[in-house]
Amino acid sequence: MADVTVDTLKERIFAFAEGYAASTGLDLAVSVTRDTPDAITVSVDGTDAAKVVGRGSRVLDALQLVATTACIHRGDPRLNVLFDSEGYRERREQLLVETANDLAAQVEEAGQEAVLDPLSALERKIVHNALLDHPSVMTYSEGLEPNRYIVIAPRPAQ
Amino acid sequence: MKSTVEFLVKELVDNPDAVEVSEITGDDSTTYEVRVSPDDLGKVIGKQGRIANAIRTLVKAVAMKDKRKVYVEILA
Numbered sequence: 001m002a003d004v005t006v007d008t009l010k011e012r013i014f015a016f017a018e019g020y021a022a023s024t025g026l027d028l029a030v031s032v033t034r035d036t037p038d039a040i041t042v043s044v045d046g047t048d049a050a051k052v053v054g055r056g057s058r059v060l061d062a063l064q065l066v067a068t069t070a071c072i073h074r075g076d077p078r079l080n081v082l083f084d085s086e087g088y089r090e091r092r093e094q095l096l097v098e099t100a101n102d103l104a105a106q107v108e109e110a111g112q113e114a115v116l117d118p119l120s121a122l123e124r125k126i127v128h129n130a131l132l133d134h135p136s137v138m139t140y141s142e143g144l145e146p147n148r149y150i151v152i153a154p155r156p157a158q
Numbered sequence: 159m160k161s162t163v164e165f166l167v168k169e170l171v172d173n174p175d176a177v178e179v180s181e182i183t184g185d186d187s188t189t190y191e192v193r194v195s196p197d198d199l200g201k202v203i204g205k206q207g208r209i210a211n212a213i214r215t216l217v218k219a220v221a222m223k224d225k226r227k228v229y230v231e232i233l234a
Contacts, residue, residue: 023165059219062212070169
């Protein structure tokens with residue numbers, strides 16, 4: 001078998017998303033909203049879009065997991081796959097960064113740790129990155145998946 | 159919904175021809191019994207059932223409009 005290219009993987013992921021959308025009988029339209037040499041974002045939009053996001057994006061995350069498992073195999077080139085719907089990921093990122101900054105300000109003032117609700121690895125990364133260069137707080141994760149959560153703590157004085 | 163179960167399972171396995179999905183309809187629930195080749199069982203279930211749970215999530219998302227409970231059972 002010939003080596004699989006990134007473009008082949010992207011085509012497979014897109015075809016998977018279209019196949020899933022068609023199989024549901026829901027009003028969904030699939031499009032690629034971001035395409036870079038090592039990453040692709042596939043957006044599932046339409047009047048039934050809310051159904052494929054799910055509470056806390058659990059449906060989008062499940063779609064992402066099954067799509068990557070079905071389409072990308074050992075030995076294939078690296079490709080980051082993100083499933084999105086009606087701009088959900090960007091709105092969610094804004095909310096997470098806002099929440100992280102608000103809590104960081106509280107932690108700074110009170111000198112006490114604050115805990116966030118459990119988040120997926122992807123969403124935890126957004127929070128960690130948002131506070132990476134914060135002068136007076138630090139972040140770390142505690143607990144086991146799927147209930148792993150972020151703790152924002154005062155940065156120890158150097 | 160049956161078409162969704164079939165689509166997802168066939169995408170995951172090496173032997174799509176061996177995939178059989180039967181639909182068992184109860185009063186307020188529907189059960190999908192998925193049969194795959196024994197070699198493909200691990201692919202459909204995944205580590206700690208992660209893939210099986212993702213399939214359930216994706217099928218339930220579609221079932222929401224009918225307000226029915228949906229179960230997906232995976233058998234070899």
